[in-house]
Amino acid sequence: MSEGNFATVGVVGAGAWGTALAQMLASDGREVLLWVRESELVAQINEERRNGLFLPSAELHPTIRATGNLADLAQVPVLLMVTPAQHLGAVLSGIGRRGDGDLVLCSKGIEAGTGRLMADVARDAAPGASLAVLSGPTFAHEVAAGLPTAVTLACAGGEAQWRRLSAAIARPTFRPYYSDDVAGAEIGGAVKNVLAIACGVVEGLRLGQNARAALISRGFAEMQRFGLAMGAQAETLSGLSGLGDLVLTCSSTSSRNFSLGKALGEGASAAAILADRATVAEGAFTAPVLAEIARARGVSMPIVEAVTLLLEGKAPAHQVVAQLLARPLRAEALLG
Numbered sequence: 001m002s003e004g005n006f007a008t009v010g011v012v013g014a015g016a017w018g019t020a021l022a023q024m025l026a027s028d029g030r031e032v033l034l035w036v037r038e039s040e041l042v043a044q045i046n047e048e049r050r051n052g053l054f055l056p057s058a059e060l061h062p063t064i065r066a067t068g069n070l071a072d073l074a075q076v077p078v079l080l081m082v083t084p085a086q087h088l089g090a091v092l093s094g095i096g097r098r099g100d101g102d103l104v105l106c107s108k109g110i111e112a113g114t115g116r117l118m119a120d121v122a123r124d125a126a127p128g129a130s131l132a133v134l135s136g137p138t139f140a141h142e143v144a145a146g147l148p149t150a151v152t153l154a155c156a157g158g159e160a161q162w163r164r165l166s167a168a169i170a171r172p173t174f175r176p177y178y179s180d181d182v183a184g185a186e187i188g189g190a191v192k193n194v195l196a197i198a199c200g201v202v203e204g205l206r207l208g209q210n211a212r213a214a215l216i217s218r219g220f221a222e223m224q225r226f227g228l229a230m231g232a233q234a235e236t237l238s239g240l241s242g243l244g245d246l247v248l249t250c251s252s253t254s255s256r257n258f259s260l261g262k263a264l265g266e267g268a269s270a271a272a273i274l275a276d277r278a279t280v281a282e283g284a285f286t287a288p289v290l291a292e293i294a295r296a297r298g299v300s301m302p303i304v305e306a307v308t309l310l311l312e313g314k315a316p317a318h319q320v321v322a323q324l325l326a327r328p329l330r331a332e333a334l335l336g
């Protein structure tokens with residue numbers, strides 16, 4: 001790096017979540033190196049201590065240093081990867097080989113085209129890295145403001161890696177819980193974004209709070225069916241990165257996925273809404289590829305299918321909901 005390698009932790013991606021994570025990590029005066037894609041933001045963060053594009057509410061701590069040069073991150077021992085899911089592979093390849101350092105994956109999504117989860121993308125783009133997934137109920141603006149939350153920190157390297165990473169990442173109001181279920185943590189975060197779009201549609205169509213709770217419940221059944229088919233552990237899916245984040249994201253217009261769904265429910269087209277946004281709604285990219293994987297594996301995910309239809313503009317919201325309501329009655333049991 002150009003001005004000396006002082007940071008133990010680097011954050012790659014300065015959208016709302018990367019910036020909030022950097023702010024949380026710097027809250028006790030530790031140094032954080034933040035890779036920022038937008039050149040105008042590098043200067044704004046370093047000189048004005050703010051990220052006016054993605055997290056305007058926060059006055060950033062003085063120990064956050066922004067860089068626009070990916071190579072500066074190559075030797076930092078712990079890297080938090082916080083790009084949108086579709087860009088993880090390209091950005092990680094751009095950093096260059098890092099040997100066996102820790103890579104903590106914080107993006108929530110499935111790669112379109114390949115169907116890969118983030119850990120599979122990272123294994124190819126950074127062979128030899130020690131992988132972990134950080135996921136849970138974490139609206140960026142709340143974490144940046146120092147409000148408390150807890151996350152799943154799923155470590156491919158087991159408890160030893162979790163202890164090492166917790167020493168670098170945990171703070172009094174940010175509690176990483178241990179798991180060894182990397183795929184389970186990833187699946188919860190990816191699927192809940194699609195279900196949040198569905199809950200937003202319910203809000204946009206004014207279908208009521210009963211409908212939303214029913215949808216969360218049946219959506220959770222879809223998350224469990226899919227997760228178990230992919231080898232996830234049931235307790236991960238019902239934990240912070242699964243049910244915890246599902247409840248958060250399905251209940252608030254602070255969620256970009258929920259607000260996308262709400263606009264769809266109010267009659268806007270997905271193409272028009274997304275063209276107007278600089279921020280990412282991961283569920284819009286994940287829904288079609290998730291539906292495809294589920295179909296290929298024979299996993300029933302009617303809510304995910306409905307969101308996919310809606311995003312593709314193949315049916316209006318009221319019709320998609322009518323189709324869901326007309327499905328044959330069945331046992332509530334998870335499988336079968």
Ligand SMILES: NC(=O)C1=CN([C@@H]2O[C@H](COP(=O)(O)OP(=O)(O)OC[C@H]3O[C@@H](n4cnc5c(N)ncnc54)[C@H](O)[C@@H]3O)[C@@H](O)[C@H]2O)C=CC1
Binds near residue numbers: 107
């Ligand atoms: N915002 C939140 O509260 C949370 C977000 N996440 C996840 O974090 C990830 C990043 O989301 P946010 O920080 O919210 O992003 P954001 O929506 O605030 O900002 C968009 C980000 O995309 C980046 N970007 C755009 N085009 C790019 C390209 N071609 N290559 C690389 N980067 C590009 C921008 O530089 C910016 O960092 C997503 O996977 C999201 O699901 C996870 C937990 C909380």
Ligand SMILES: O=C(CO)COP(=O)(O)O
Binds near residue numbers: 139256257
């Ligand atoms: O993942 C999140 C909170 O945990 C953020 O959700 P949105 O991306 O829908 O805003």
